[in-house]
Amino acid sequence: IKRIGLLCSGGDSPGMNCAIRSVVRSAINANLEVYGIQRGFSGLLEGNIKELDVSSVGNIIQHGGTILQTSRCPEFHEAETRKEAAHILKRKKIDALIVIGGNGSFNGAYALHTEHGIPMVGIPGTIDNDISGTDYSIGFDTAVQTAIDAVDKIRDTASSHERTFIVEVMGRKSAAIALHVGVCTGAENVVLPSENVNVEEISNDIKRGIKRGKNSSIIIVAEGEKEGLSHRIQEQLKADFELDSHVCILGHIQRGGNPSGQDRFIASGMGYLAIEELLKGNNSFVTAYRNGHVVAAPFDECLEKKSEYLPQYINLVKTLSI
């Protein structure tokens, strides 16, 4: 292996730049060349590729977003598109590809590997922390902290005005952000994705709190796949239980910002391991985080969406906010 391609794919996450810096510097240190592919798989198909040197990744460790930019590329589900991508990589003499992204991106990358034999590395990067086979994905800690900061601020004004807030956090089908934010902000309730929402129970929790002298309530809602859940809960609270509430959707604020220490540390370790393992001849793996360490895990263990957040976290939220 002499020349490595590097791209980000899917939603960006804070810490992707740390992983890029680590890949580039670890590779150059081992006398490899790194070619940065701009705008993910879409950029690859456009041939948007240029060499990265040591200083091209200087002063980026602290910045959110990704200097390589990213995209969602639905065409990559097509075998024909992947064939074209493989041709482009071969033409550019790229011998291995490193993809920083989530579960959808990993599926595309792994298909490219199995169909065309291109050595492939996945570095987990998504705020949702929902990739199977890894305990952690880059960006989750920062996103949770961003949401916690926002909810703390909402709690200030909610208490001053004796209000109930429904705060919607990101995570699509994953409940990870919602549960962490719920526990860490003392939320009164957390609504999980695809759960049948029991608005009566939410209303009972709020009313019980008011009775014992609470002057605010926060309900954290995981966004789920269908838009508008928070507003539907708000309407039902009003119509059926005569409770007024405000909705605050945190949205993309959770995807930006300076990466936390944890995200910088883990991303740096993942980038380094990616190069170390490639040099050992491992040609298909994910830099997974397991039991507190970054390890090379077989790609096919990291292709599913994780759904291991169990009801005990809901019980934790509810027990601590009585």
Ligand code: F6P
């Ligand atoms: O996967 C990361 C994520 O931020 C999800 O939490 C969210 O549902 C989705 O991306 C939003 O995607 P987009 O930025 O493309 O609207």
